[in-house]
Structure formats: structure tokens, C-alpha cells
């Protein structure tokens with residue numbers, strides 16, 4: 001199947017409340033345009049350097065405002081973000097899904113303020129509690145949210161999780177469940193400046209399970225574009 005066929009078939013299979021974010025790491029601008037031409041509405045990058053190159057292809061330069069056909073396209077940061085990349089990241093991204101520390105949130109706030117932009121953020125939850133993983137532990141999530149919610153030029157919109165790297169999507173289900181439970185309990189607190197609207201979980205192999213467990217954003221790469229070409 002072609003990229004266009006894949007995108008059309010995934011989009012038509014998603015429930016109306018679920019948004020598709022294409023995970024575009026290693027893909028060319030041309031491949032991403034193909035997906036956008038048939039209805040893709042958001043893209044997600046893991047690496048600032050790759051995102052920057054694609055941003056330049058799209059809009060002319062890193063300092064150019066978004067214009068043209070894709071002026072409204074939301075760019076999601078879905079990879080771990082290093083603090084020294086935040087200055088560039090806030091120019092590129094509209095939503096950063098991988099905030100897991102106060103210091104990262106402060107840096108995003110500072111750099112976003114400097115360019116007069118408000119960045120939406122999701123808190124990345126380490127639902128599988130893996131030592132080497134990014135993300136904040138479930139029981140520390142609320143506390144982190146309370147610490148960062150009043151920083152200027154950022155807006156907390158929800159949670160993101162990877163779950164565990166397991167090949168059987170059923171084995172990942174418990175981690176999605178934990179994250180949804182946390183999402184609901186934080187929403188119930190009705191915290192000022194915090195809106196729990198977005199729950200980003202699920203990838204090519206696990207998005208169906210994630211949707212069953214309450215995801216309303218799924219991040220899909222391989223099922224849209226085929227196997228990744230790391231040679232590039």
C-alpha cells in the first residue's frame with residue numbers, strides 16, 4: 001500500500017474523537033506532504049534537528065512564521081527534549097508532549113516568552129516505571145503539574161505515555177489503563193490553568209488497545225510510512 005492509502009485507511013478507522021499524529025522521524029518532507037494531501041492534520045517529531053530541516057522545507061526558514069497551505073498545521077514534539085534544544089524547539093513546535101521535569105518546563109516557558117508564543121504541553125508519564133525511561137512517575141505527576149501550571153507562555157493540556165516496549169499490545173494495556181486513571185483523577189481536581197483534554201498514547205502496534213483505554217491522540221509512524229529507513 002502507498003503512504004496515501006495507509007493514511008486514508010487509518011484515518012477512516014479512527015473514532016471521531018481520536019486525533020492522528022504522524023510520527024515522522026526519518027521521513028522525507030515529500031513523504032510527509034503525501035500524507036498531508038490526503039487528510040493528515042498533525043505531525044510529530046522526535047528530533048529537533050530533523051524537525052528544523054523539515055520546518056525550513058515547509059516555511060522557508062526557522063525564523064519564518066508558518067504560512068501557506070500548512071500555516072495551521074500543529075507540530076508536536078514527541079521525543080525527549082534536551083534543554084539546550086528548547087530555544088529552537090519553541091520556534092518549531094506548537095505542542096510539546098514530553099515534559100517531565102520542572103526545569104524543562106521552566107526553560108520552555110522562558111524561551112516561549114522570549115518569542116511571544118504560548119506552547120501547549122503534555123506531561124510524559126513513565127507508566128511502565130522503567131528506570132532508564134523518560135517521563136515522570138505516575139504518583140509524582142500531580143505534584144509536577146502543580147509546580148509548573150502557573151509558568152508563563154505554557155499551557156498544560158494533558159498527558160502522554162509510551163507504555164512499555166513490548167511486542168504484544170495486550171501486554172501494554174495495563175500501562176495505558178494506569179495513565180487513563182491518572183488523567184481522570186487529575187481532571188477531577190479542576191486545577192486552575194490546567195485542562196486535561198489530551199491523552200496521547202498508542203503507536204502502530206498498540207493504538208487500537210490505547211483507544212480502547214481512552215487515548216484521544218495516537219502517534220503512528222510505521223503503519224503510515226512503512227519501516228523506517230535509518231540510513232537516510
Ligand SMILES: *Cc1c(COP(=O)(O)O)cnc(C)c1O
Pocket residue numbers: 023025046078079162202203204205219220221222223
Ligand atoms: C516513533 C514513535 C512513534 C511511532 O512509532 P511506530 O511504531 O512507528 O508507529 C510514536 N511515539 C513516539 C514517541 C515515537 O518515537
